[in-house]
Amino acid sequence: MSGHVIYACPCLNIKIHLSTKYSLSKHATERQRFWFQQDNPPIQGHRLELAMGGIIIAYNSLIQVKTNDTWTTVGCLHCDTKEVYSMLQAGHSVTPRQSEQWVVLHDRAVFGHDIEEIHKDDAYSEIFDVKLDGHLKALVSLSDTKIPKELEAQHKQLQHVLDSALDKMHLASQVRIEQWRRVELERLEEQSQRAREETTPRRPLH
Ligand SMILES: [Zn+2]
Known part of the structure; x- marks a missing residue:
């Protein structure tokens, strides 16, 4: 650091x-x-x-x-x-x-x-660059609990926050996978290009 x-x-x-x-x-x-x-x-x-x-x-x-x-x-x-x-x-x-x-x-x-x-903590995710445990897990477990009427609105709001966070994380990982795929493809392309160049017999100069 x-x-x-x-x-x-x-x-x-x-x-x-x-x-x-x-x-x-x-x-x-x-x-x-x-x-x-x-x-x-x-x-x-x-x-x-x-x-x-x-x-x-x-x-x-x-x-x-x-x-x-x-x-x-x-x-x-x-x-x-x-x-x-x-x-x-x-x-x-x-x-x-x-x-x-x-x-x-x-x-x-x-x-x-x-x-x-925090970086060393097991709950830290390198992909998302955040620590994933705690509150998020608590929210997930909330969805299995019977919610009292008066807390329903709040619960909906929390659930919404959670859902959009998960969507975002999902999206972030998709983006990373796509980036990785592109880099890999480029590398392969380069390798096969090089292989082609090496196997193509050179034209004689005259
Ligand atoms: Zn925080």
């Missing part, structure tokens, strides 16, 4: 790349200087500057966005983290305005060693 600091939600669906002015090796102490706290609305965490295009969300349908007049807070439905980062409200966008390239990272956002540990 390079020396620059990346934060993420505990399933890695939301990743936040910080400006290169922070250093990963010193970050745990370095960030203390950037503690930010306010009461109305209550926002607290480390206020840190972003790298260009620093916010990367793998599955947009799995995030939760809370917005008021001044702030937007983004959370992750997949790992059930209500607050990953907050930023000054920028319309419906989940990335800050060009002139405000910073976010407040809340305490459940992890970085450095914690991210490496």
Whole structure:
């Protein structure tokens, strides 16, 4: 891993790349200087500057966005983290305005060693680049349970989120398979081309 600091939600669906002015090796102490706290609305965490295009969300349908007049807070439905980062409200966008390239990272956002540990976890999927267990499994098992009337609407909504997430994952894997197939085909094509060139007798020069 390079020396620059990346934060993420505990399933890695939301990743936040910080400006290169922070250093990963010193970050745990370095960030203390950037503690930010306010009461109305209550926002607290480390206020840190972003790298260009620093916010990367793998599955947009799995995030939760809370917005008021001044702030937007983004959370992750997949790992059930209500607050990953907050930023000054920028319309419906989940990335800050060009002139405000910073976010407040809340305490459940992890970085450095914690991210490496998630990569090593059995539930981490390299294909989807997220940790697949937890909330998603809980949602799946919900479908076998009898749902009380008053929770039916919520359940439908959750089911919808789950279904669209699964669709997206399915699509992502299809795309990867297709890419792999194309690369393989090209390789084969190249090989047979080379074989043809080698077996075709060269025409005499005269
Ligand atoms: Zn997450």
